Amino acid sequence: MRLIELRSDTFTKPTPEMRRAMAEAEVGDDQYGEDPTVSRLEERSAEVVGKQAGVFVPSGMMGNLCGVLAQAERGEEIVLGDMAHIYQNEMGAFTVLGGVSSRLVPNGRGLPSLADIGAAIRPAAGMFPRTALVCIENSHNNCGGAAITAEDTRRVAELAHSHGAKVHLDGARIFNAAAALGVDARELCAPVDTVQFCYSKGLAAPVGSILCGDRETVIGARRVRKVLGGAMRQAGVIAAAALVALERMRDRLVEDHVNARRLADGLANLPGIRIDPSAVATNIVAFEVDPAWMDAGAFQKACAERGVRLSRYLGNSPRLRAVTHLDVARADIDAALGIMSGVVSAGRQPVAAAD
Numbered sequence: 001m002r003l004i005e006l007r008s009d010t011f012t013k014p015t016p017e018m019r020r021a022m023a024e025a026e027v028g029d030d031q032y033g034e035d036p037t038v039s040r041l042e043e044r045s046a047e048v049v050g051k052q053a054g055v056f057v058p059s060g061m062m063g064n065l066c067g068v069l070a071q072a073e074r075g076e077e078i079v080l081g082d083m084a085h086i087y088q089n090e091m092g093a094f095t096v097l098g099g100v101s102s103r104l105v106p107n108g109r110g111l112p113s114l115a116d117i118g119a120a121i122r123p124a125a126g127m128f129p130r131t132a133l134v135c136i137e138n139s140h141n142n143c144g145g146a147a148i149t150a151e152d153t154r155r156v157a158e159l160a161h162s163h164g165a166k167v168h169l170d171g172a173r174i175f176n177a178a179a180a181l182g183v184d185a186r187e188l189c190a191p192v193d194t195v196q197f198c199y200s201k202g203l204a205a206p207v208g209s210i211l212c213g214d215r216e217t218v219i220g221a222r223r224v225r226k227v228l229g230g231a232m233r234q235a236g237v238i239a240a241a242a243l244v245a246l247e248r249m250r251d252r253l254v255e256d257h258v259n260a261r262r263l264a265d266g267l268a269n270l271p272g273i274r275i276d277p278s279a280v281a282t283n284i285v286a287f288e289v290d291p292a293w294m295d296a297g298a299f300q301k302a303c304a305e306r307g308v309r310l311s312r313y314l315g316n317s318p319r320l321r322a323v324t325h326l327d328v329a330r331a332d333i334d335a336a337l338g339i340m341s342g343v344v345s346a347g348r349q350p351v352a353a354a355d
Contacts, residue, residue: 004332004339007311009173009256009283009325012204017248018241025240030056030232037236041243042210048246049174049195050186051212055221056239060172061090062230063196063209064135065097067168070211070220071194072132074099079120079165080135081107083142086170088314097228101129109279110146111136114159121163134160137170138188139177142313145260145284147177150187157191166193172209176202176282179253193217202253202283204326205245207238249326256283256324259333263322266337272344285322286313294347296320302343308336 005011014022028034042054057063064086072078078094080087082104086094094100105116122128136156138148157167169192171177171185178185189195194213199205211221225231264277264285272293275285289296296318300310313319324333 006322021240027234027236041239053218054212066221076132077129083107110140110143144286145282154191169195199242203245203249
């Protein structure tokens with residue numbers, strides 16, 4: 001049985017070019033700043049997003065945590081959307097490990113409103129925690145892969161900066177957002193102080209993320225990385241694959257977006273499925289299974305048994321997620337739609353209205 005993996009773009013396998021680069025990587029001790037491949041990756045990554053410096057980390061969660069704790073001190077506060085990955089999916093790490101509290105605002109369709117952000121920023125005086133940081137996300141995972149424009153990002157940054165707060169961008173899939181909007185990633189990152197992005201998601205590297213910003217902030221982030229146990233040794237072995245991903249994979253992301261839209265259009269024609277295909281902007285397809293038709297968990301399980309793996313949002317939500325990536329071709333999308341059509345057809349039929 002052919003397995004169609006749609007749970008996440010983190011399931012991609014390294015390409016032959018990545019494997020060769022890993023085998024041939026020039027390495028040193030990264031904790032001492034002596035791994036030349038890691039250094040090249042950090043310099044090139046910072047250049048690609050228009051920042052001064054970068055620090056290589058094992059995961060996006062660690063990158064976000066380094067970004068937050070390098071800019072917010074214990075007892076201070078960050079403002080972020082209620083659907084932010086940093087809040088929903090990262091185990092409260094900034095509070096547990098950094099003593100930083102959160103002030104949540106509604107996420108809307110991906111970016112909180114300026115009015116809500118402005119109202120959440122604490123006044124400088126008084127018995128309040130200082131608002132040190134505003135965190136935003138692009139593309140936005142829990143909001144169905146929504147892509148946030150450079151202009152909207154600029155407005156948020158101007159508001160935050162006017163109150164003395166900095167801005168951190170969780171850009172795990174920033175290149176998906178850039179591809180969807182038809183702009184350079186530098187434009188999307190220019191207004192913010194720090195940005196984290198992943199090599200192991202849309203870019204299809206096996207492991208790794210990076211935090212980029214000004215040199216002083218990145219020096220502080222390196223100290224946070226050390227506290228978290230994230231300092232590495234001959235990390236050039238994995239940095240080499242990330243370099244290939246950075247240079248080779250950005251231009252092909254539009255293929256994933258085309259496949260995602262094809263999947264969304266097909267799902268819209270299935271009974272019991274709720275989806276707005278026009279809202280699918282990147283490689284994330286979020287949809288709901290009508291509880292009156294069948295349970296979302298039962299749908300997910302039945303699809304998996306037939307060879308299509310999906311993920312589920314936030315526990316018992318009727319909302320499911322499919323993510324396209326390098327290892328999913330157009331033929332896989334068509335096959336997945338055929339399987340899902342069979343599952344909904346076999347599901348509990350809606351009760352007919354009484355005459």
